[in-house]
Amino acid sequence: xxxxxxxxxxxxxxxxxxxxxxxxxxxxxxxxxxxxxxxxxxxxxxxxxxxxxxxxxxxxxxxxxxxxxxxxxxxxxxxxxxxxxxxxxxxxxxxxxxxxxxxxxxxxxxxxxxxxxxxxxxxxxxxxxxxxxxxxxxxx
Amino acid sequence: xxxxxxxxxxxxxxxxxxxxxxxxxxxxxxxxxxxxxxxxxxxxxxxxxxxxxxxxxxxxxxxxxxxxxxxxxxxxxxxxxxxxxxxxxxxxxxxxxxxxxxxxxxxxxxxxxxxxxxxxxxxxxxxxxxxxxxxxxxxxxxxxxxxxxxxxxxxxxxxxxxxxxxxxxxxxxxxxxxxxxxxxxxxxxxxxxxxxxxxxxxxxxxxxxxxxxxxxxxxxxxxxxxxxxxxxxxxxxxxxxxxxxxxxxxxxxxxxxxxxxxxxxxxxxxxxxxxxxxxxxxxxxxxxxxxxxxxxxxxxxxxxxxxxxxxxxxxxxxxxxxxxxxxxxxxxxxxxxxxxxxxxxxxxxxxxxxxxxxxxxxxxxxxxxxxxxxxxxxxxxxxxxxxxxxxxxxxxxxxxxxxxxxxxxxxxxxx
Numbered sequence: 001x002x003x004x005x006x007x008x009x010x011x012x013x014x015x016x017x018x019x020x021x022x023x024x025x026x027x028x029x030x031x032x033x034x035x036x037x038x039x040x041x042x043x044x045x046x047x048x049x050x051x052x053x054x055x056x057x058x059x060x061x062x063x064x065x066x067x068x069x070x071x072x073x074x075x076x077x078x079x080x081x082x083x084x085x086x087x088x089x090x091x092x093x094x095x096x097x098x099x100x101x102x103x104x105x106x107x108x109x110x111x112x113x114x115x116x117x118x119x120x121x122x123x124x125x126x127x128x129x130x131x132x133x134x135x136x137x138x139x140x
Numbered sequence: 141x142x143x144x145x146x147x148x149x150x151x152x153x154x155x156x157x158x159x160x161x162x163x164x165x166x167x168x169x170x171x172x173x174x175x176x177x178x179x180x181x182x183x184x185x186x187x188x189x190x191x192x193x194x195x196x197x198x199x200x201x202x203x204x205x206x207x208x209x210x211x212x213x214x215x216x217x218x219x220x221x222x223x224x225x226x227x228x229x230x231x232x233x234x235x236x237x238x239x240x241x242x243x244x245x246x247x248x249x250x251x252x253x254x255x256x257x258x259x260x261x262x263x264x265x266x267x268x269x270x271x272x273x274x275x276x277x278x279x280x281x282x283x284x285x286x287x288x289x290x291x292x293x294x295x296x297x298x299x300x301x302x303x304x305x306x307x308x309x310x311x312x313x314x315x316x317x318x319x320x321x322x323x324x325x326x327x328x329x330x331x332x333x334x335x336x337x338x339x340x341x342x343x344x345x346x347x348x349x350x351x352x353x354x355x356x357x358x359x360x361x362x363x364x365x366x367x368x369x370x371x372x373x374x375x376x377x378x379x380x381x382x383x384x385x386x387x388x389x390x391x392x393x394x395x396x397x398x399x400x401x402x403x404x405x406x407x408x409x410x411x412x413x414x415x416x417x418x419x420x421x422x423x424x425x426x427x428x429x430x431x432x433x434x435x436x437x438x439x440x441x442x443x444x445x446x447x448x449x450x451x452x453x454x455x456x457x458x459x460x461x462x463x464x465x466x467x468x469x470x471x472x473x474x475x476x477x478x479x480x481x482x483x484x485x486x487x488x489x490x491x492x493x494x495x496x497x498x499x500x501x502x503x504x505x506x507x508x509x510x511x512x513x514x515x516x517x518x519x520x521x522x523x524x525x526x527x528x529x530x531x532x533x534x535x536x537x538x539x540x541x542x543x544x545x546x547x548x549x550x551x552x553x554x555x
Binding site: 020022035036038040041042043061081083084086 | 427
């Protein structure tokens with residue numbers, strides 16, 4: 001995980017390491033991101049549907065974060081912000097390199113039996129939106 | 141020997157005519173009346189031919205003898221005339237008998253007679269025969285006329301009998317027809333009475349229908365007024381609902397801001413580490429409240445939507461009800477007008493049915509009277525037919541008698 005600021009390092013005193021994960025929905029998919037990357041949460045600046053590398057969304061919230069070293073801000077529109085969860089690092093899994101087709105997907109969090117995809121917000125913003133098959137255009 | 145054939149024997153002078161033939165008695169003296177007595181005795185024995193010989197008498201006896209002779213001569217003449225008269229009477233009677241026997245009056249009646257006393261009788265007979273001839277002519281002519289008239293009477297009577305029979309048949313048929321007409325009139329009268337009753341009932345029903353339509357129109361007006369009130373209430377309810385929606389939108393906005401604020405507070409709490417735990421808990425609780433509010437406002441919005449749809453449907457229904465009631469009122473007015481027309485028509489129908497009922501009653505009575513009169517006429521006609529048959533029989537008998545009379549009259553020839 002790259003977000004070291006969102007982790008609670010407790011290895012020195014034997015405590016289990018934890019990380020703060022911001023959970024949100026894009027379409028039907030539940031996703032997660034390092035909460036320390038998010039500067040604030042706002043309403044989307046423009047109403048209406050959006051498309052991003054994560055898919056289509058009818059956003060009600062916009063995640064504002066720092067894009068680069070210069071401190072420029074970017075925003076990712078999401079449907080719904082579910083909240084911030086403190087997650088033990090042992091529950092996190094890296095995505096195998098062979099299966100890493102999307103550069104913004106960095107790992108999984110197993111919420112019980114359900115895996116939640118963890119993404120890197122700046123990479124996600126930089127990634128192009130995937131082409132939508134004609135059979136799914138109406139659905140989106 | 142008849143008197144008219146007895147020869148006159150003049151007495152012979154100088155000879156005693158009255159002397160006995162046998163000469164047994166002595167000749168009478170001249171001064172006796174013996175010759176006279178002899179002649180008288182012969183005359184009494186119807187021998188008028190004997191005469192007194194005056195020469196054998198003297199004096200007055202001779203004169204008496206001569207007078208006796210003259211008397212006997214005259215008596216002979218008289219007897220001859222009587223015989224002639226009797227013969228002429230016998231001939232006349234024979235002629236009358238022949239006339240009666242043959243009836244031939246055409247022959248000329250002989251009135252010539254030597255007896256002047258018989259002349260008037262024959263002339264009387266001639267007049268009687270002439271009168272009979274005239275009677276025969278007239279009777280013959282009358283018999284011919286009678287025969288012709290009897291034939292005409294018979295023909296007329298036969299014709300009359302035929303006509304009477306046909307008339308009786310026609311009257312019988314007419315009576316039967318009138319009898320059927322009487323039954324038909326009675327049936328018509330009953331039907332007319334039923335129609336009059338039905339028309340009266342229909343009139344009552346139409347009046348009741350008029351009242352019901354009036355009540356219907358009033359009910360429609362009441363429904364329209366109620367519908368207007370309902371529409372007003374629905375409009376007010378719609379405004380209230382819109383106001384509630386506005387308030388809910390404000391609450392929703394506040395809840396959304398609260399949610400956003402809570403999310404950012406949770407982010408800040410996560411950055412604060414262990415120190416921000418409490419802050420994060422408060423933020424989460426605040427966010428849960430905001431979400432509850434959002435859920436509630438969402439539910440309220442759904443309810444408002446349902447209420448809007450319901451009020452719209454109610455308004456539409458109220459409008460439709462209003463339009464329906466207005467249409468109902470118009471239809472009721474039209475129906476009322478129609479019922480008024482129907483009522484007027486039914487009233488006329490009822491009046492007409494009543495008049496028809498009365499007329500049919502009168503017709504039935506009149507028909508019954510006609511039937512009774514026809515029965516009397518039929519009875520009279522039957523009697524007339526019977527009389528006509530009797531008259532025909534009498535005419536036929538009269539014709540026969542006229543023919544018989546003509547045949548009888550033909551026996552008498554007048555010309």
